[in-house]
Amino acid sequence: MEQAQDTLLREFEEKIECGFAIEPKDRMPAGYRKHLVRQMSQHAHSEVIGMQPEGNWVTRAPSLRAKQILLAKIQDEGGHGLYLYSAAETLGVSRDELIEQLHTGKAKYSNIFNYPALSWADIGAIGWLVDGAAIVNQVSLQRTSYGPYSRAMVRICKEESFHQRQGYEIMAKMMAGTADQKAMAQDAMNRWWWPSLMMFGPHDSDSPHTGDAFKWKIKRHSNDELRQKFIDKTVQQAEVIGLTIPDKDLKWNEEKKCYDHGEINWEEFSRVIGGDGPCNKQRMEHHISVHNEGAWVREAAEAYSAKQQYSKNV
Amino acid sequence: MTEQQALYKYSLRLGDNALILSARLSEWCSNAPFLEEDLAVTNMALDLIGRAQAMLKYAGEVDGNSKTEDDLAYRRGERDYYNNLIMELPNGDFAYTMVRQLFVSTFELFFYEELQKSTDATLAAIAAKTLKEVKYHHLHAKDWVIRLGDGTEESNRRVQQAVNQLWMYTGELFEMDGTDALLMKDGIAVNAEHLKMGWIQMVTQILALANIELPADGYMQSGSRMGIHTEHLGHILSEMQYLQRAYPDATW
Ligand SMILES: [Fe+2]
Ligand SMILES: [Fe+2]
Ligand SMILES: [Fe+2]
Numbered sequence: 337m338e339q340a341q342d343t344l345l346r347e348f349e350e351k352i353e354c355g356f357a358i359e360p361k362d363r364m365p366a367g368y369r370k371h372l373v374r375q376m377s378q379h380a381h382s383e384v385i386g387m388q389p390e391g392n393w394v395t396r397a398p399s400l401r402a403k404q405i406l407l408a409k410i411q412d413e414g415g416h417g418l419y420l421y422s423a424a425e426t427l428g429v430s431r432d433e434l435i436e437q438l439h440t441g442k443a444k445y446s447n448i449f450n451y452p453a454l455s456w457a458d459i460g461a462i463g464w465l466v467d468g469a470a471i472v473n474q475v476s477l478q479r480t481s482y483g484p485y486s487r488a489m490v491r492i493c494k495e496e497s498f499h500q501r502q503g504y505e506i507m508a509k510m511m512a513g514t515a516d517q518k519a520m521a522q523d524a525m526n527r528w529w530w531p532s533l534m535m536f537g538p539h540d541s542d543s544p545h546t547g548d549a550f551k552w553k554i555k556r557h558s559n560d561e562l563r564q565k566f567i568d569k570t571v572q573q574a575e576v577i578g579l580t581i582p583d584k585d586l587k588w589n590e591e592k593k594c595y596d597h598g599e600i601n602w603e604e605f606s607r608v609i610g611g612d613g614p615c616n617k618q619r620m621e622h623h624i625s626v627h628n629e630g631a632w633v634r635e636a637a638e639a640y641s642a643k644q645q646y647s648k649n650v
Numbered sequence: 651m652t653e654q655q656a657l658y659k660y661s662l663r664l665g666d667n668a669l670i671l672s673a674r675l676s677e678w679c680s681n682a683p684f685l686e687e688d689l690a691v692t693n694m695a696l697d698l699i700g701r702a703q704a705m706l707k708y709a710g711e712v713d714g715n716s717k718t719e720d721d722l723a724y725r726r727g728e729r730d731y732y733n734n735l736i737m738e739l740p741n742g743d744f745a746y747t748m749v750r751q752l753f754v755s756t757f758e759l760f761f762y763e764e765l766q767k768s769t770d771a772t773l774a775a776i777a778a779k780t781l782k783e784v785k786y787h788h789l790h791a792k793d794w795v796i797r798l799g800d801g802t803e804e805s806n807r808r809v810q811q812a813v814n815q816l817w818m819y820t821g822e823l824f825e826m827d828g829t830d831a832l833l834m835k836d837g838i839a840v841n842a843e844h845l846k847m848g849w850i851q852m853v854t855q856i857l858a859l860a861n862i863e864l865p866a867d868g869y870m871q872s873g874s875r876m877g878i879h880t881e882h883l884g885h886i887l888s889e890m891q892y893l894q895r896a897y898p899d900a901t902w
Contacts, residue, residue, distance in 0.1 A: 384685065391680040395673065395886075398893035398902035399720045400703050404696060407676055411692045414685055421685075456893055456902070506902075514900050622680075630683025632808070633744050636801025643800065 352553050357483040360426035368552050372482050373427050374443070375554065377434045380420035382446035383413045385619050389453035390462060398456060405502050406459060412495045419491060423484040439624050446470075447605070448535050450613030457510055457517075457524035463503015465525075465532040465570065471496045472566045473536065481553040504573060511577040518578075525574070526582045533597070534605045536563040567595050656832040657770070658713045659732065660839055662722070663829075663875075665705030666733035669723055671754065672698030673886050674741055683744055690790060694751070697783040704776045724894035728884050729877040736819035738883045745798050745808035749816055751791035756852050757823045758784045760845040769837040792856050799860025806861060813857065814865050821870025824849075829875075 345365055351358070358364055387410050394410070397403035421431045437443035448466050453459065474496060477489045510521040537543060537559040549555040557565075567586075574581055585598030607613070675695035682688035706719035736754060741747045762784055765777035798805040824842045833839035854864055873879065893902065 387680040387688075394676050394679050395889045396892050398724070398900075400669075400699055400706075400723055401720075402902055403676070404699050404703075407679065407692055407696055407699070410679055411689050411696070414680075414689050414692075418685055418689075509902065513902075514897065516897055517900050626681050626683075630744070632802070632804050633683035633687075633798070636798050636805030639805075640797040640801040 349551070352481050352551075357486065358481050359483045367548060368554075369427055371549060371552070371554060372485065373424060373429050375549075376420055376424040376427075376485055377429070377437065377443050378445060380417050380424060380434065381438050381443055382449065383417035383420060385445040385449045385623065386466075387413050387417075388619055388622055389449055389451070389615070390459060392453045393456060393459050396456070397459075402506075409463065409499050409502065412499065416488075416492045416495070419488040420485075423488045426484045435627065439620070439627070441620075444609075445619075446535060447608050447613065448531050449619060450608050450616045451527070451531050452614050454527075455520050455524060457507065457520040458528070460503050460506030460510065460521065461524035461528040463499050464507055464573070465503070465528050466535070467496050467499040467503060468570060469532045469535045469566050471500055472562050472569075476555075476557045476562060479553075479556055504577075507579065508577045511579060522579060525579050529582050530601060530604075531608075533563055533567070533600055536560070536566070538602070538605075564594055567597055571595055651828060651832060653832060653836070653838075654712060654714075656829045657838065658709050659829045660833055661705050661709035661712060661773070663732040665702050665709055665719075665722070666731050667737050668698045668705060669702035670731070670733040670737040670883070670886060672696075672702060673890060674737065674739075675747070675751075677741055678747065687744075691747075694783075694787050694790070697787070701776065701780050701783070704779075708772050708776070720894075724891045728879055728887055731879065731883060731887070732874055732877060733883075734819070734822045734874050735871055735880055736816065736822065738880055738886060739816070739819065740882055742812065742815075743808055744794075745805065746812040746815070748791050748794040748798065749809060749812040751787060752795050752856065753816060753820050753853065754823075755784055755788035755791050756856075757820075757845065757849055759788050759852075760848050761840055761842065764840040764845070767837075768839070773838065795856060795862075796860045799857070799862045809860060810862050813862055817865040818869060818871050822872050822874060825872060825875055827875045 344363060348358075348363065348365055348368070358368075390406060390410050390413075394403065394406060397406050421434060424434060425431065434443060438445070448469075453462065471493060474489050474493050478486055478493060480486045480489065507521050507525075510517040540558045540560045543559055571581060571586065583598045585596065587596055588594075589596045608616070611617075672695045675691050675698065678688065678691040679695075680688065682691055702723070703719050706722045710717040710719060710722055736750060739750065758780070762777045762781040766774055766781060768774040768777065795809060799809045800806070824846045826842055830839045830842065834841060857864055893900070
């Protein structure tokens, strides 16, 4: 038995080694499945919980065009949540179960959405920095080893780059505007920069999941590699529109051809992950209460379709 | 009133209806009973913003005071808004929102079918595009009202309650005033009164499928043609107009 397991694992790993995608019907080690369910559901939940901070500005968007872009963006994120839930379902776990895990705290979502969206500039900062950071991660995941996940990422990445541009456009417009607008934009930058860097997770030296995820090609680049990529592309964009990066230690490293950055506040990171961020409770309570309030609608829809099914059969 | 003034007011009214209903629908964003429905309601809100943009832009052009659609949406007080009261009522529960959507989209189905034939080319073009969207809104609302009406006891009760509460706001949809009369002479405006029979028939049919009783005839609320609204509109506008009012020199 054990030997059969070993052969199975070896075959699986050879397949991965040769660059084949793993598909839902393929045999896969329990650890691989578990890792994917955890990562994909966390990703799906992030898309959905991320709708809340942006949703906070829908009724206050300052122009018809701004409102249209914001609503369409949030709609995209919900759509990403849907693809990812479906992709996770191919591993034999239902959306209901995943939502249940979210509500009990067993499943996580991206820490970044535990920060509040306080001004209109935050909508710019979220699109530009948060979606910008997400893209770096998701581009890398387009080549992840699990087929349905990688295909979902390809679809999602196309839309994310729109979001990033639209967010940047908001920031650029505000930086070209009145003194109040500039101050708002810089304030948003100051508040979102560090949490955006934290989106990539702990330094490689402290990252607990790195081993298997790499061997199985779920993860293709390390946290620090991805973070560096994000910093390097973003610093210039900030400079172009006159925003200051709130890091006095940030400077170009001529030797390494990339930016060195200051110390990330990992204490804040673990505090927010641990549940004591500014919005953790609000986000979760909102999701739970909306879910519970909608129960009668879902029950009615089920009752109705059961009746339809029944009368079809009679 | 000149024809130009009438046309301005008419486009404004149609734009305001779309704008205010889109404001209400967009409040469902991240609040819907499940994810697919969140996206569906947002879709309708997006269609309505597009329609509001087109109508208000046209109103600005007709008026000739170089006001943009944003000026009209974000710098007008509630007494100068002309949307029907039903659009501004708070969302209530999901049944309430869907019943409103059914009442409104059924009306719009008939209305935009006619407005397509307007002698005013711009209104006719906007109407043709709108009609395609409204057909989908109507289908969506109809499916939900039937599903909920014929779902569980609770959902049936909620739909019936929504129908009872919203009924007195439906009369206003068919109201006509001097603006309509003036524009109808040249075939620009739709005779809304003529749409009433078709509307009643279609709504009655759908509510019957949903096991919902039609309310008895009663008093119909009115006022929006004169810019007299419910208390709710002011709150929609104060949120919507907040940034434009707080930073009047800024562009966004
Ligand atoms: Fe995202
Ligand atoms: Fe997304
Ligand atoms: Fe996005």
